[in-house]
Amino acid sequence: MEKIVWKGSFAEAEEKDDIYWANQSMQQRLEALIDLRDVFFSDANPSIEKVVFKRKLDEESETEA
8 A cells, every 4th residue: 555645734634625525425425424423422332442461571472472
């Protein structure tokens, strides 16, 4: 996958975002809103979990062993 980096101001990013959404169909905008609603208001468990392995500094991790 090609890495793409764009450096600009927040105002420029907002303008590009506004232009992008202005060019999307009403159906595409509605689907994006439904997806956002599902992310924020869903009762389902999140698909990402934070996992922490505690160990002493001199111990090897399972991936290093």
